[in-house]
Amino acid sequence: MYQCPPQDEQAYWLIFSQDKLVQLGDRPGLIHGSWLELQFVSAYQDEVLLVGQLGQHNCYLIDLGLEQPAHERAELVSLREAMMREGEQAFGIMARAWQLALFYRTHRFCGQCGSAMHKVDWELATHCNRCQHRCYPRISPCIIVAIRDGNKILLARGSRHKEGMYSTLAGFVESGESLEQAVHREVMEEVGVRVSNLRYFGSQPWPFPHSLMVGFLADYDSGDIQVDGEEIQDAQWFNFDALPLIPPPFSIAGRLIQASADNCK
Template sequence: MFAMPTDKPINKPAYWLILSQNKLVRLENQSTFILARHSELEFVSQYLNNAVRVGQYQQTDCYMLDMEQQAPDHSNAELIGLRDALMSENDDAFNIIARAWQVAVFLRTHRYCGQCGSQMQRVDRELATHCHRCQHRCYPRISPCIIVAIKKQQQILLARGRHHKQGMYSTLAGFVESGESLEQAVHREVMEEVGIKIKNLRYFDSQPWPFPHSLMMGFLAEHDSGEINVDGEEILEADWYAADSLPVTPPEFSIAGRLIKAALRK
């Protein structure tokens, strides 16, 4: 099961992902995964009852502890941005960190019932919140998002989005709308963002992406017709690039990086 609020930590060594504000707490000489008994975590003792088990890391239980907006009162603590933490860890660590952040966002944003406004209570047997007044129950939100690498002969389409870091180019992506299939979403997003048609669409892989709760579903496709015409809103620049003249692209741990590599390999 995804995460069980009833899996409370016992006093044995476990890994801890401690969140403060929108960042991870790192202690001196440790990674973002803090290996400790819960009795050794005095600086977060008041939050221990809210710990949530988010799986295992290196065959050891791993718990998420959310300090919300409180800064850690620890002389050797520093705050690490989530993106920086994700980029510095391996695949197993990425999945656990992504899960921990998504659980934290869910619990932060579901304190009150969206139907009647009453205070929500955590459910013991599953990761959910429940309103005892109107019986409304909420589960963690997952937003499906497509991402596609498009190839034209020996070149790949790469675009610079409004929210990309300066100089970063990537594949096209967008959220799936209500009533759409994944394939319909790919065709629509490509047409809306760069004005071309694609063909030979095929599924590649998926990856959870915790900004804040996306599930990226990757596709490979080929150019069919049309010239690039960016929308100027989501996409600011786009062009076709050969493998030996790529701009700055996402790292290979990300699904965008793997899509780029796979498209240029074929």
Template sequence: MPITKAPDKPAYWLILSRNKLVRIESQSTLFFARHTELQFASEYIDSAVRIGEYRQTECFMLDMEQQEPDHHNAELIGLRDALISENDDAFNIIARAWQVAVFLRTHRYCGQCGSQMQRVDWELATHCHRCQHRCYPRISPCIIVAIKKQEQILLARGRHHKQGMYSTLAGFVESGESLEQAVHREVMEEVGIKIKNLRYFDSQPWPFPHSLMMGFLAEHDSGEINVDGEEILEADWYTADSLPVTPPEFSIAGRLIKAALQ
């Protein structure tokens, strides 16, 4: 996804301002327009980044960074709200746009010698011409697991969850760990139980800010729930007809919950 000259033909555009997405007149955050129609973001057109295709049409990202759009009908909406309000097809392209923007914002200077980095024009990377250090977007591997015990599923409320939201357990993979080792460690650390019959389910890029979630299904082996009180505040076993508020199904957590209960 190199830096690309804006096309003359209509394309889809995602425009970022601060840490939010721009929306006009409560329409989609994906603008279908020629770049000449985006007057409020015209000074950023030369920095357009092609981030893929949406509905078989090229899609570009413009990052206004800290500048707010000068448009009387513009509003800024959070990334989570945008992902929920858009259709499922838009999820990946919005997530990718945000991860690209975060990378470019945080790699202006070389981490090795401190010089200003330059964008590479044929791949998504930044390069230091002084010391030849090159950087690519960071991807942080995470595991997420749905644990079942007979007809019940373990759901937990984390410190950073919205009020009343319960979800499956998740955590970052540590250096030197396999995915499977990370699952067993996170489960033991967060709720104090052992699991068995661990099997891979699916994966999903997750732009908060640059995670790759790798999902697993597992069964309870032994032990009683004992939350760590730090990451996890509450956890319990739930049946399909007694579920608390859980993540939507466009998220891998929502799909894991549905798969486990089926």
């Protein structure tokens, strides 16, 4: 999986330090250029990982782990911010790169016998030579659902949302549960209502830290909104022509809200 990039290839470089993305102060946005211009990461030459393409250019991952970048113009920016700013295609590449970086960082030792793990060179995995335990990057399914009642949609403000932002409901699928069961349970737990007519909508990777958002459209069935005031601080029915601040249109939450609005026309 690792490869030394051609010296003069023009490429994008996703360099992580701690949980931040490295950018060079005088050139905002993803780092673009050749390996020769990246002297400050030359020690990582054998740990460069190809993670995809953006336009005509390859994208390489270099993970500094907990080290700081030794570059006077290096700035550390929040991955969340960078993903929102760079748009849909770069969003996918950054999501993948961060999940792989995190996977290798957190699977250095075997969870079964404690020995050092080795990177498998032909697939994305780590392997323990002592007990043969093998690990793959973890993906955690998470349902996200838009609930519509006529010309209204139920949106909630979570404790982790930015001020004033309302979004669709979401939650992790528990062990032994189907996606549909997770939707019904989460909706009941978070806002106390019943839904019906679930339709699969689409999915989106969300790397905080390794979720796969599985989107559904649903119709309101019965019950009054009740929130716990902790995880969910407020939930309301909003008319489609008077929506609050909502997530951007390329996020799956934004697309679910748009699709619900289109359905009631």
